[in-house]
Amino acid sequence: MRAVIAEDSVLLRVGLVKVLEMAGFEVAAEVGDGEALLTAVERHRPELALIDVRMPPGFTDEGVRAALVIRRQWPDTAVVLLSQYVEERYAADLLTANTSGIGYLLKQRVADVEEFIAAVRRVTAGGTALDPQVVAQLLLRRDSDPLQWLTPRERDVLGLMAEGRSNAGIAEALVVSDSAVAKHINNIFAKLDLPAADADHRRVLAVLRFLGALPN
Missing domain, CATH: 3.40.50.2300 (Response regulator)
Structure with missing residues (x-):
């Protein structure tokens, strides 16, 4: 390449x-x-x-x-x-x-x-x-939007999603099961009111919301 x-x-x-x-x-x-x-x-x-x-x-x-x-x-x-x-x-x-x-x-x-x-x-x-430092700073600045409804663990998962980690990578970083990660991600989609779509597309929308690039 x-x-x-x-x-x-x-x-x-x-x-x-x-x-x-x-x-x-x-x-x-x-x-x-x-x-x-x-x-x-x-x-x-x-x-x-x-x-x-x-x-x-x-x-x-x-x-x-x-x-x-x-x-x-x-x-x-x-x-x-x-x-x-x-x-x-x-x-x-x-x-x-x-x-x-x-x-x-x-x-x-x-x-x-x-x-x-x-x-x-x-x-x-x-x-x-x-x-990761960009992700950490973003987390500190997102206190007045739907992200405030996420649990600490869900915020951890969203932060790792923003870094580009796969479900398996998130599970390894947080020392939890793949099924637990999938459950947290589904909760994130629901709390951010993201429309039903393929999983990859909703991951992108969640990260964009996290970055402040999408309206609440």
Whole structure:
């Protein structure tokens, strides 16, 4: 699989190249700004774009804006955003635009190579991966909507869903049975008043509600 990396820090960019190559990716291009990123994606049509949130010239949201363009024009390219700080609105922006093949991770997560590679592979396969610190901050800010009706265990389950964990992954993290996880998820759907649909679609809607990207 091909990947394109957009990161203005040369040192981090070199590290990301090595990590992706360890995971079996071919790094087709490595660039330092959003404009060069879009050119590289158009040329190489990679399966993955790994993008710094803040890049030249303004060091604000250049990476996010480039990612949104990629999701519109080349939807088969999975996108993982890397950020120095928790800025959850960017995760919500991306999930609102497209609900598969999206990741938002803090740069410190790269240091845990095994976990980082697992997240990248999950996103490339069409899943999502949200940094646990983003999830934790979102939980603290969602006190005046239907999420307040969730039990502590249901909030734990929803947080792990937002990270992109499968039912089996949630069960392993919480040390409970798969059937217990399924029961908690059904309770979450009911309490958030999500319409009956296929399970994967309702999971996405629940995460969007969690992120504040859907109205209550």
